[in-house]
Amino acid sequence: MDIAILRLIHIAAGALWVGGVYTFFLFVQPTGMALGPDGQRFTYHLIHNRRFSVVLLATATTTVLAGILLLWITSGGLRTDVLFDASRLGYTVGGVAGILTLGLGGLYVFPRTLVVERTMGAFLNDARPPTDEERQTLMRAGGEARSAGRWVLVGLAIAVFCMATASYWSLVL
Ligand code: HEM
Numbered sequence: 001m002d003i004a005i006l007r008l009i010h011i012a013a014g015a016l017w018v019g020g021v022y023t024f025f026l027f028v029q030p031t032g033m034a035l036g037p038d039g040q041r042f043t044y045h046l047i048h049n050r051r052f053s054v055v056l057l058a059t060a061t062t063t064v065l066a067g068i069l070l071l072w073i074t075s076g077g078l079r080t081d082v083l084f085d086a087s088r089l090g091y092t093v094g095g096v097a098g099i100l101t102l103g104l105g106g107l108y109v110f111p112r113t114l115v116v117e118r119t120m121g122a123f124l125n126d127a128r129p130p131t132d133e134e135r136q137t138l139m140r141a142g143g144e145a146r147s148a149g150r151w152v153l154v155g156l157a158i159a160v161f162c163m164a165t166a167s168y169w170s171l172v173l
Pocket of ligand 1: 007063070072163164
């Protein structure tokens with residue numbers, strides 16, 4: 001595949017991933033929580049009907065796969081002297097941050113959004129309030145996803161910083 005198209009896919013998917021995660025954790029989720037039962041219906045619609053977490057995971061996976069391919073191509077097959085050269089180091093550090101962030105998001109946060117979706121679906125579809133057990137499940141899964149979400153924000157900030165500045169690292173290193 002032409003490297004320009006790969007870069008386009010990588011950057012477009014990365015913009016959606018970072019923009020989606022920041023907008024969700026800083027604005028959408030706090031709003032959903034502030035609105036009580038209406039907020040639960042809103043959150044359920046977002047993750048169940050609009051498939052928000054699945055779409056986000058797909059953009060993250062696309063970004064990382066395209067990034068790994070770019071890294072492979074631009075480093076002559078992951079040659080360590082190229083990966084750690086000052087002119088390419090920013091992409092390597094940013095790439096590792098992006099891969100770890102996908103790992104945390106995909107293996108820890110995403111499964112918890114599935115628990116939230118399943119639990120909310122059970123009582124919203126029955127048009128009844130949540131049981132105590134469902135309330136506790138929501139609190140636990142939601143709380144764990146929010147805590148890990150902070151680290152996802154940090155990981156993405158590091159990846160964006162490195163990607164955006166990588167071409168200047170050789171001026172200071
Ligand atoms: C949050 C995730 C990411 C975002 C927002 C992002 C964004 C970007 C942007 C904007 C560029 C263009 C930089 C420039 O031309 O100066 C770029 C380039 C690049 N990215 Fe990423 N990236 C992300 C994750 C990754 C990952 C996980 C990898 C690899 C594992 C990676 C590998 C690369 C490489 C190798 C380039 C340079 C391509 C070239 O020299 O043509 N990126 N990225």
